[in-house]
Amino acid sequence: MLEKMEVKNLVKIFGPRPKLALQKLKEEWPKDKILKTTGQTVGVDNVSFSVKEGEFFVIMGLSGSGKSTLIRCLNLLNKPTAGEIIVDDENIVEYNNKQLREYRQKKVAMVFQNFGLFTHRTVLGNVEYGLEIRNIEKTKRRQIAMQVLESVGLKGWEDKMPLELSGGMQQRVGLARALANDPDILLMDEPFSALDPLIRRNMQVELLEIQSKLKKTIIFITHDINEAFKLGDRVAVMKDGKIVQQGTPEEILNNPSDEYIEDFVKSIDRTKVIQAKNIMKKPNALVSIKDGARVAVKEMQSADISSVFVIGENMKLEGIVTIDDCVEAVKKKQYSFQELLRHDYYIADPDEYIEDLLEKATKSKYPIVVVDDENKLIGIITRTSILAGLLP
Ligand SMILES: Nc1ncnc2c1ncn2[C@@H]1O[C@H](COP(=O)(O)OP(=O)(O)OP(=O)(O)O)[C@@H](O)[C@H]1O
Numbered sequence: 001m002l003e004k005m006e007v008k009n010l011v012k013i014f015g016p017r018p019k020l021a022l023q024k025l026k027e028e029w030p031k032d033k034i035l036k037t038t039g040q041t042v043g044v045d046n047v048s049f050s051v052k053e054g055e056f057f058v059i060m061g062l063s064g065s066g067k068s069t070l071i072r073c074l075n076l077l078n079k080p081t082a083g084e085i086i087v088d089d090e091n092i093v094e095y096n097n098k099q100l101r102e103y104r105q106k107k108v109a110m111v112f113q114n115f116g117l118f119t120h121r122t123v124l125g126n127v128e129y130g131l132e133i134r135n136i137e138k139t140k141r142r143q144i145a146m147q148v149l150e151s152v153g154l155k156g157w158e159d160k161m162p163l164e165l166s167g168g169m170q171q172r173v174g175l176a177r178a179l180a181n182d183p184d185i186l187l188m189d190e191p192f193s194a195l196d197p198l199i200r201r202n203m204q205v206e207l208l209e210i211q212s213k214l215k216k217t218i219i220f221i222t223h224d225i226n227e228a229f230k231l232g233d234r235v236a237v238m239k240d241g242k243i244v245q246q247g248t249p250e251e252i253l254n255n256p257s258d259e260y261i262e263d264f265v266k267s268i269d270r271t272k273v274i275q276a277k278n279i280m281k282k283p284n285a286l287v288s289i290k291d292g293a294r295v296a297v298k299e300m301q302s303a304d305i306s307s308v309f310v311i312g313e314n315m316k317l318e319g320i321v322t323i324d325d326c327v328e329a330v331k332k333k334q335y336s337f338q339e340l341l342r343h344d345y346y347i348a349d350p351d352e353y354i355e356d357l358l359e360k361a362t363k364s365k366y367p368i369v370v371v372d373d374e375n376k377l378i379g380i381i382t383r384t385s386i387l388a389g390l391l392p
């Protein structure tokens with residue numbers, strides 16, 4: 001994947017004497033000392049990261065850690081004090097007004113926590129707004145706006161005023177307005193924080209669907225670690241204006257870099273983060289459908305297990321056989337598998353969360369088998385690996 005955005009050594013200082021504070025930062029003064037002695041607030045402190053095209057990048061951190069300041073730099077609502085923001089090989093910090101206008105109209109769009117809708121415009125009017133200022137012709141912009149509204153589940157609500165809608169629906173309007181210009185990059189500053197938990201979960205799922213369909217590059221802010229880990233391909237954790245750790249949810253979960261992150265990680269529900277593919281393993285033994293009961297017994301014996309999965313060509317899953325059945329069959333000299341194959345095991349998709357596997361695991365006599373879209377066996381999950389996977 002290509003880098004869509006590269007942020008290099010970004011600094012944002014609030015106050016009339018940013019140069020002075022910048023100097024102190026170089027001398028490695030802490031943020032609170034800089035504030036006390038110079039009166040300047042360090043919003044973002046030397047932050048670097050990059051986001052690939054189509055990636056879902058989440059920025060997480062406690063209140064006041066600099067998340068909003070950082071994301072507002074990415075569309076230059078905040079002018080950085082120092083550093084570079086490279087988007088498609090251009091440093092947007094150096095853009096003139098005309099270039100900046102184009103960047104905001106075509107390449108990025110922002111969704112805000114408090115929706116930020118125009119309350120005197122209809123739902124449709126809100127979604128059309130960005131197209132209007134780009135002088136898109138009236139019937140065309142109506143057509144685009146209607147289509148986008150439908151994609152966020154708001155068909156039929158076009159003529160309502162925003163304040164007639166629930167919070168969840170208002171944020172759908174916010175999302176539709178951002179999508180209307182078909183931007184490459186979506187900037188989302190705690191877009192779901194004001195929503196009820198149930199609505200919030202629905203919106204998360206829908207955002208993931210939109211993402212997989214439209215392949216947008218998304219930079220998303222939250223202070224909720226469960227939301228961060230559910231949505232993010234990679235997550236960056238901020239503290240005092242700095243990024244203190246970045247990586248995949250797995251990496252951060254398994255290797256929190258300091259106490260601050262450990263505290264976040266403690267509060268996470270691991271069943272909602274860890275997926276089948278994270279805990280599955282290669283089976284110790286497998287037999288081919290062309291083998292027979294005798295081979296199966298040998299396999300089970302050497303791996304010390306009481307059942308074994310049977311595969312066909314290209315790892316296609318055919319079934320499972322048990323040690324009891326196979327031993328009986330060998331005694332009766334019935335070596336073929338056909339009558340021995342059982343199918344009363346549970347199948348999981350690699351992306352399934354442990355949350356959804358727990359019940360299956362407790363009910364099942366056999367390991368859960370993980371198969372891909374083509375029914376190829378790619379791993380198995382034992383009760384042991386699930387329970388061990390839940391330990392911090
Ligand atoms: N316009 C501003 N003028 C002066 N200081 C500011 C301004 N905006 C933010 N700050 C300061 O920058 C720091 C980071 O604030 P920011 O709003 O980015 O935090 P945040 O992580 O988004 O917090 P929250 O989770 O509460 O939204 C804080 O110390 C804040 O007081």
Ligand SMILES: [Mg+2]
Pocket residue numbers: 067068069
């Ligand atoms: Mg904020």
